[in-house]
Amino acid sequence: MHPLLLAITASAGLGALIGLIRQWSEQADKPPGAEYNGLRTFTLWSVLGCVAAFLSSAYSPAVLPVVVAGVAAQLVARAWSAASDTAGSVGSTSFAAAMLTMLVGALVYWQHHQAAVLISATTGVLLGLKARIHAWTRGFTDADIRGTLQFIAITGVILPLVPNRELGPFAAFNPYSTWLMVVLISGLGFTGYVAMRLLGASAGILLTSLLGGLASSTATTLAFSRRSREDPVLSRHYALAVVAACSMMLPRVLVALSVFNRDLAWHLVLPFALMAVPALGYGVWLWFARRNQTHTVGAPALANPLSLRTAVKFALLYTAITFLVKAAANWEILHTGLLPLSFVSGLTDMDAISLSVVGSLNTGNIPLPLAAHAILVAAIANSLLKAGLTFSLGSPELRRHAGGVLILTALGGVGGWWLVA
Incomplete structure (x- = not known):
């Protein structure tokens, strides 16, 4: 088949994909018989862009700009007419989608196929999520903004x-x-918080607790431990939420470490996997044990983990720990003093000591096994801290379940000590 025919066919397919999603989205909002740009229009726009790109390459470079300008003028005139008829405002989503669809056809002709597919997929997703995006933004608070x-x-x-x-x-x-x-740390926490706000409590206790753990596992542990005393009947559900949130600490630390030193992250995969075994085992057991229960549990009321005050506090803590590590290296006591420092730091913040250790490793102040052991010690201390929170704030049943699992998690870290070579 001729290359131009192939390009026209591919352009028509991508335009039809965008138009199909647009038509489906508009049918839900507009009454039957209403006019809007749908599958046929977007298919023709994409083919028009492809043919215009061919004519620009073969005959005159002005063809594509003229065609795009003509379609744009027609859309603007239609928007003005609609605005005057309805005495309201007309959104520019259709205009942007039309221009992008025409350019998709041009990109296909110029053989930028990956870019054309990416633009088509992005445009389709944004058009299809119109109603959900509006619902999400209505739920945002001033604190979120x-x-x-x-x-x-x-x-x-x-x-x-x-x-x-x-x-x-x-x-x-x-x-x-x-x-x-x-x-880095603010971005990870903020991502979990935004995901939890978007999904809401309807996403289920397990998913929301995992996302809450990504935002702040300590805050999630506090919230569910306190709630277990207020509603002890659901203590097992709250225990699963605490365990799930705390288990997110391990992959979150691995992701942060892999950004700066992949070797260190790989050295900690097996020890961290061993620490995660109690949580996974408890989750599987509890899942089968409560299959027939109908209780529902809402997501915890977590505050936004990102603020300038929080960022400054983390920066000060990170600076203090980095200073202590550098001072210990200068005084030649780093090899003996790093592990106690890691344990104490892990009781307050797991991220600061982890990033300080990886910084010392990258500068050659400590060997790889010592860096892995230091982060492992901090993870053990952090698990013990959260176990202490459940014992001091939770209901008796939550103490037995979540507190026991977190103790086993810390013991798993002790067992993982010998896996770090």
């Missing part, structure tokens, strides 16, 4: 402005590196 703006400030405003050089005693403070760690 402030958190989003603060995340933008943390990543896009502050990070490019801080200096990238070592400062202070022992050259322990690098503003850029410190704030980069803030961006």
